[in-house]
Amino acid sequence: MTVLRLPPFDLIAPRTVAEAADALAHHGPSARLIAGGTDVLPNLKRGLAAPDVLVSLAGVESLRGIRPAADPRPSANGLRGPTRPPSTGAPEGITIGAATRLNRLMADPAVCQSFPVIREAVSQIATPTLRRMGTVGGNLCLDTRCTYYNRPALWREGAGDCMKHEGDVCRVAPGGERCWATLSADLPPVLVALDAVVRLTSARGDRVLALGDLYRDDGLTHLTLAPDEILAEVWVPVWGSRAAFLKLRPRCAVDFASLGVAVAVDVADGICRRARIVLGAVASHPLRVPAAEAALCDRAPDATAIRAAADAAYDAARPMDNADQPPAYRRQMVRVMVARALRAALGQPPSTR
Amino acid sequence: MPPQHGARRTITLAVNGRAVEVRVTASRTLLEVLREDLGLTGTKYGCDLGECGACTVLVDDEPRLACLQLAVEADGHRLTTVEGLAVDGTPHPLQAAFVALGAAQCGFCTSGMLMTAKALLDAVPDPSHEAVCEALAGNLCRCTGYVKIIEAVRLAAADARVPGRPEPAEVAR
Numbered sequence: 243m244t245v246l247r248l249p250p251f252d253l254i255a256p257r258t259v260a261e262a263a264d265a266l267a268h269h270g271p272s273a274r275l276i277a278g279g280t281d282v283l284p285n286l287k288r289g290l291a292a293p294d295v296l297v298s299l300a301g302v303e304s305l306r307g308i309r310p311a312a313d314p315r316p317s318a319n320g321l322r323g324p325t326r327p328p329s330t331g332a333p334e335g336i337t338i339g340a341a342t343r344l345n346r347l348m349a350d351p352a353v354c355q356s357f358p359v360i361r362e363a364v365s366q367i368a369t370p371t372l373r374r375m376g377t378v379g380g381n382l383c384l385d386t387r388c389t390y391y392n393r394p395a396l397w398r399e400g401a402g403d404c405m406k407h408e409g410d411v412c413r414v415a416p417g418g419e420r421c422w423a424t425l426s427a428d429l430p431p432v433l434v435a436l437d438a439v440v441r442l443t444s445a446r447g448d449r450v451l452a453l454g455d456l457y458r459d460d461g462l463t464h465l466t467l468a469p470d471e472i473l474a475e476v477w478v479p480v481w482g483s484r485a486a487f488l489k490l491r492p493r494c495a496v497d498f499a500s501l502g503v504a505v506a507v508d509v510a511d512g513i514c515r516r517a518r519i520v521l522g523a524v525a526s527h528p529l530r531v532p533a534a535e536a537a538l539c540d541r542a543p544d545a546t547a548i549r550a551a552a553d554a555a556y557d558a559a560r561p562m563d564n565a566d567q568p569p570a571y572r573r574q575m576v577r578v579m580v581a582r583a584l585r586a587a588l589g590q591p592p593s594t595r
Numbered sequence: 596m597p598p599q600h601g602a603r604r605t606i607t608l609a610v611n612g613r614a615v616e617v618r619v620t621a622s623r624t625l626l627e628v629l630r631e632d633l634g635l636t637g638t639k640y641g642c643d644l645g646e647c648g649a650c651t652v653l654v655d656d657e658p659r660l661a662c663l664q665l666a667v668e669a670d671g672h673r674l675t676t677v678e679g680l681a682v683d684g685t686p687h688p689l690q691a692a693f694v695a696l697g698a699a700q701c702g703f704c705t706s707g708m709l710m711t712a713k714a715l716l717d718a719v720p721d722p723s724h725e726a727v728c729e730a731l732a733g734n735l736c737r738c739t740g741y742v743k744i745i746e747a748v749r750l751a752a753a754d755a756r757v758p759g760r761p762e763p764a765e766v767a768r
Contacts, residue, residue, distance in 0.1 A: 369733025495732035
């Protein structure tokens, strides 16, 4: 039996975010962050990366926990949606520390009360034991995945390396210029649908940006996070939106998504005022579908509107042949699952068809 | 001060109630240390990628995958492995129930199943069928012998000796 060994590295265990940021700044691109280790370590064991230094966030207490908080954006007023209730002086959302374990997030009373959709999504991540180890930041910054990438070295030697690891071609789309590895994490589509905001920190200072702007549709560099930056926390506004998340995968535990659908809708007086429809695992970033959102907004979210939104999502989704289930099936399921998720979020009965 | 590349450091682990010191490099997993340095081969090396649960151990009474746990990050913590379940040669009620129901086929997943189930029963003394299934969702049995495994966990839960320390287990005879 071949034992998979980790490549040699040094481990730096800072106690504060500032120390962690200094370590990243000092070691440059040869350093890599690790928190729960459930994504980084399998990739290292498969020889997909060999950092000289791992900077562990396990001992950074201030990055853990969930608390009520106001919008961290300096000039946030213009960015809010029309249904935002008038300010009562109460905190307008919750802040989740990036090193919060996933099982803590789904057990948190404030999360369960205000964001049942977060609980629903987290309960479908990996396995109970992995959720005790893995963190919110780790899920948000999960590496992109691909049939041709997440493989043992021997397999990759046989097939030939791809551009995501030392090769020069994408095995999924050899004629193209880019890497099509997918972001199969579950929290990104959900938290993008909830208009979450992230705070990044580094030795150079802090940046606050919409979670959607943390990502780009490129399997090689899907995060806009600089090499010296740390995702410190994510803020989720309490909109009072109704939201739902559905996940497609071969088994109902362990497996990564081959399609994730997150929706959030605000309905007032029978009219949909705001909608977010975000697809996971069909692109290298969480794929928002503005056309599907527009199909729902400023009208009653009835069966016709839901069908139009589902059709628009289907048109926008272009899954590639790089996940556990075939792309044609995943694409068909976009239409089905967007409709299902919208009906669930709107409290409508499931379709009888 | 970070250690030199590949430098060893001494860590202390409380393994099954016994304090042990081990010299390890940063890149060694808890699974490697348990099996190779401490000779505790009851914890199994399965997929080594966090997908199968065969290497499940308890760290401070919580299940962890030893294959994805850096040994240096377990420094100072309490570990329980399958070797620590029995007391003075008397099987833990979970072990007795697994034996009584034949809840092991090839047996490779058994130690991970036992450790995950122990953590469940310590937290929830009388779990429902669904709760057992959910707790064990990350422990794969390649023989697909899940029915007996789930029955055994519930049998052990029904046993009044859980979660206290076991008496001679009648079901094991």
